[in-house]
Amino acid sequence: MRTYVEVARRAFRRFATYRGATGAALFTNLVWGVLLSTVVSAVIRNRGGASIDGYDETALITQVWLAQGMLGVVNVSNRSPDLSERIRSGDVVVDLYRPVDLQGWWAAVDAGRAGFEVLVRFIPPVLVGLAFGARLPRLIDAPAVLVALALAVVVSFALRFLAAASGFWLLDARGVERALMTVWLVGAGMTLPLPLLPNGLEAVLRLLPFAATVQLVSDVWTGTARPSLPAVLGVQLAWAVALVGAGRVVQARGTRRVVVQGG
């Protein structure tokens, strides 16, 4: 366990050195936050203030800014795709020599990365969003929000791990990773909050794991979780367990292939 904690700590420090890139990414998040929250406000204004499927303006604006903050934390755009590059180059063999679990190692790296992103790319958009009508969670919801955030990071890691592991078979996982990013942006509610989409599409997207990384977190944050708070957290937990489990199966099969290839 100490190994993983140390790996996470070093990953945190490593990502903390990319200051210019992080600042630029944060700037982009803020610009998109302004653009999207303007659209959302305009929609509500032109509805005469009527809420959408039970989501009022505050809830939707909060979701938009939360989504911009989460973009970096759940790493949708897959900045520094180390594992898939190591699989492509064959360096992953070195990882397999180590007396630690492959998935566990990269999960620790991702935890360190996410921790850094929370500080620099999550908190600022959320605070700026307050000026545009977003809100903070109620104090009583705070513990649930922390759990939801953590589960969102786990689900996101599991998704990216699976995409990278497809490289054990495809050798080049970049196509899969790009496709994942596209579906993810829509399915998580980052392009638009899911309640704005047609109800049928929204219902389908809510059944997929992507919603667990942003939309469900936002539902917990704004107190719009339905049917209930435990149910939403349960869905997130179920996806986390299922996808991490799938990652373990894929890893067991995939690494066996590496051994065969390496001779």
Next chain:
Amino acid sequence: MAEETTAVRAGIGPARLYGRLVGAEVRSTAEYPASFLIGVLTSGALMMLDLVAVLAVFGNVDALAGWTLTDALVLYGMAQTSFALADLFVGHLDDLPAWIRSGRLDTLLLRPRRVLFQVLAGDVDLRSLGKLLQGVVVLVVALAGAGVEWTPARVALLAVALPAGAVIYASVWVVTTSITFWLVDSREVSAAFTYGGRQFATYPLGIYGEWVRHLARLVVPLAFTAYYPTVGLLGREDPLGAPAALAWAGPGVALAAVLVAAVVWRTGVRSYRSVGA
């Protein structure tokens, strides 16, 4: 001087040289037709997501800032087409930070052509044609759906507005990419203005606050890429009360944008110091 003599000796003007370099790109792309086709289709399909977003937004309202869905689709088509044109010609500026990091830019500085010319003529990504195709299709369908009464003036407006809009986007691209001469990687900042600019221009100007509207008219002139020409094409009163003549302001604004972009780019190249050892 050196520039002129070499060009004369080689007997090739910039236009012909550009044609040759793009021609080479076309031929190399044609070597892998399947890969090219997939690239075109994916880039077009990705743009469809934006369209779905616009449709979804209008699924919740009858009109946005006085614009109905049919009118807003023309706006989307104009924004998307002029953006895609710019993307085709200058989108590969996004690679500049990588060129600087790898030291490849130094090679360009040694050659007897302008750096910007070499970057732009170098790696045209023909898959961007997919975005252009998507924009044109949406624009044609939207124009038909909006029931535009075509007069010679409106045809001329359309013919002028699209390239002018593209030049404005291209200038924004050049200016924001120039940041990379001072900071390490400009891609994210640049994307906020180029891709973000297209997202901005997709919606009616009236939804934005007063100061954002002024920014879009005077500082980053995105209001002239789609909004004002579309108001002119549809032949309606601007809900914000702008004079009808603004529809024709595109070329003038584009010219001013190019001048600014040229100055910023040159300043950037002058202050460039190689990262190389």
